[in-house]
Amino acid sequence: MTPLSALLLRDMRLAIRVGGGALMGVLFFLTVVTLVPFAVGPDLAQLRRIGPAILWIGALLASLLTLDRLLAADHEDGSLDLLLMGTTPLELTVLAKAAAHWITSCLPLVIATPLLGLFLNLEPLAIGAVALTLLVGTPALTCIGLIGAALSVALRRGGLLLPVLVLPLTVPVLIFGVAASNAAVAGPMSFGAPFMVLCALTLGSLVLGPFAAAAALRHGLE
Amino acid sequence: MLRLSATGLGCTRGSRSVFEGINLELSGGEALALVGRNGSGKSSLLRLVAGLLQPSAGRIELAGGAPQNTLAEQAHYLGHLDALKPSLTVAENLGFWVRYLGGDVAVLPGSLTALGLSGLVDLPAAYLSAGQRRRLSLARLIVVPRPIWLLDEPTSALDAAGQERLAALMRDHLAGGGLIMAATHGPLGIECKTLQLGRSAPSPLAGEGWGGGSEFVASAASQGGTPTPNPSPQGGGERSGARGTK
Numbered sequence: 001m002t003p004l005s006a007l008l009l010r011d012m013r014l015a016i017r018v019g020g021g022a023l024m025g026v027l028f029f030l031t032v033v034t035l036v037p038f039a040v041g042p043d044l045a046q047l048r049r050i051g052p053a054i055l056w057i058g059a060l061l062a063s064l065l066t067l068d069r070l071l072a073a074d075h076e077d078g079s080l081d082l083l084l085m086g087t088t089p090l091e092l093t094v095l096a097k098a099a100a101h102w103i104t105s106c107l108p109l110v111i112a113t114p115l116l117g118l119f120l121n122l123e124p125l126a127i128g129a130v131a132l133t134l135l136v137g138t139p140a141l142t143c144i145g146l147i148g149a150a151l152s153v154a155l156r157r158g159g160l161l162l163p164v165l166v167l168p169l170t171v172p173v174l175i176f177g178v179a180a181s182n183a184a185v186a187g188p189m190s191f192g193a194p195f196m197v198l199c200a201l202t203l204g205s206l207v208l209g210p211f212a213a214a215a216a217l218r219h220g221l222e
Numbered sequence: 223m224l225r226l227s228a229t230g231l232g233c234t235r236g237s238r239s240v241f242e243g244i245n246l247e248l249s250g251g252e253a254l255a256l257v258g259r260n261g262s263g264k265s266s267l268l269r270l271v272a273g274l275l276q277p278s279a280g281r282i283e284l285a286g287g288a289p290q291n292t293l294a295e296q297a298h299y300l301g302h303l304d305a306l307k308p309s310l311t312v313a314e315n316l317g318f319w320v321r322y323l324g325g326d327v328a329v330l331p332g333s334l335t336a337l338g339l340s341g342l343v344d345l346p347a348a349y350l351s352a353g354q355r356r357r358l359s360l361a362r363l364i365v366v367p368r369p370i371w372l373l374d375e376p377t378s379a380l381d382a383a384g385q386e387r388l389a390a391l392m393r394d395h396l397a398g399g400g401l402i403m404a405a406t407h408g409p410l411g412i413e414c415k416t417l418q419l420g421r422s423a424p425s426p427l428a429g430e431g432w433g434g435g436s437e438f439v440a441s442a443a444s445q446g447g448t449p450t451p452n453p454s455p456q457g458g459g460e461r462s463g464a465r466g467t468k
Contacts, residue, residue, distance in 0.1 A: 003321060003322045014309060014310065081301060085295065
């Protein structure tokens with residue numbers, strides 16, 4: 001087993017065993033999505049119209065929930081010191097941690113999306129579009145969050161700094177994710193264009209995130 | 223032969239200078255005990271060597287090691303924090319570090335037996351005592367062979383038997399050509415040189431408890447950075463220099 005797969009497996013095991021990762025995120029997602037109809041009223045047509053946006057915001061907030069522990073937990077118990085002393089490049093190490101976070105925290109959200117879409121009176125095509133955009137877009141959320149997690153460890157500030165740092169950076173992902181979902185149902189533009197931009201955002205953050213996070217951690221050594 | 227040397231090493235935490243002008247030289251088979259009062263920079267010096275802190279001055283060099291690896295990649299760091307996850311079992315915790323740091327998983331059971339943890343393999347680390355956690359951290363040093371051991375108060379929380387085991391492990395490591403730097407407030411139980419950090423207090427450290435082989439190793443300096451083998455007892459205006467001691 002390579003160092004990276006060992007790290008991936010350990011983080012997934014931790015997330016599942018502590019009970020923090022998968023289930024908590026999905027429950028939070030469920031709570032956010034069920035709260036919205038109470039706020040905007042039981043107007044089915046309106047819910048159907050804003051449904052994709054609600055699902056995206058719910059998923060965004062739920063994916064943030066476990067993000068502050070991504071590196072802080074390892075920092076607090078000394079694991080991060082040893083991770084830094086491994087022979088694996090730090091960029092790949094943090095990428096493996098991000099992958100474990102995505103699998104245990106974001107993938108369950110994507111899987112839960114069809115059910116929650118029914119709550120919002122979405123039609124099957126819209127549910128499919130939201131699930132697909134979330135599947136493609138959540139890796140970008142994790143990688144942007146990875147930068148925030150590394151910065152909050154390096155700056156020795158608590159988890160509250162993280163959402164403030166991360167949420168503004170996720171705005172483009174949110175815009176194109178919701179735009180693609182809406183385009184699939186209502187038009188007028190095609191689904192392809194915003195979806196391609198969303199893919200590009202994800203690919204870009206997959207490259208940028210690990211390098212920025214590793215640089216933040218190295219800088220934090222001083 | 224492995225040779226670790228540091229020249230003119232300085233460390234600043236926050237805006238406070240912890241120490242400056244530290245020189246040391248250590249070759250394979252040698253151990254160095256770092257002693258000094260609390261806050262004199264023992265842990266900081268170990269973290270500098272481990273690459274976990276950046277020195278504010280000076281440099282650290284390693285000769286004779288594996289050329290493709292950095293100093294940090296050839297060193298074990300055993301700090302105050304034990305890097306154990308409470309929800310993973312003893313075997314899972316150790317197994318992960320062995321795989322991540324590139325050791326041989328086959329020798330894992332043997333190392334747990336060597337440290338008296340063989341009965342606890344499937345117990346979550348949350349239920350371990352402080353001493354058992356320490357032993358588990360020490361097991362990492364055996365399973366993943368790395369030539370440099372940086373130990374921060376390795377004997378803390380260990381019982382008498384545990385300290386003897388640790389001394390035996392360190393002797394084996396030194397016999398195999400490895401080198402050890404250990405911050406300590408008590409005897410390590412092995413032959414070692416001593417580096418006194420900070421202003422020397424009227425110390426109870428000199429004398430028999432120190433494993434015999436204490437000798438002058440590290441010359442250090444007053445503010446100017448010039449090595450002075452015999453600094454005046456008053457230390458002049460120096461706030462937290464380091465000096466060789468007997």
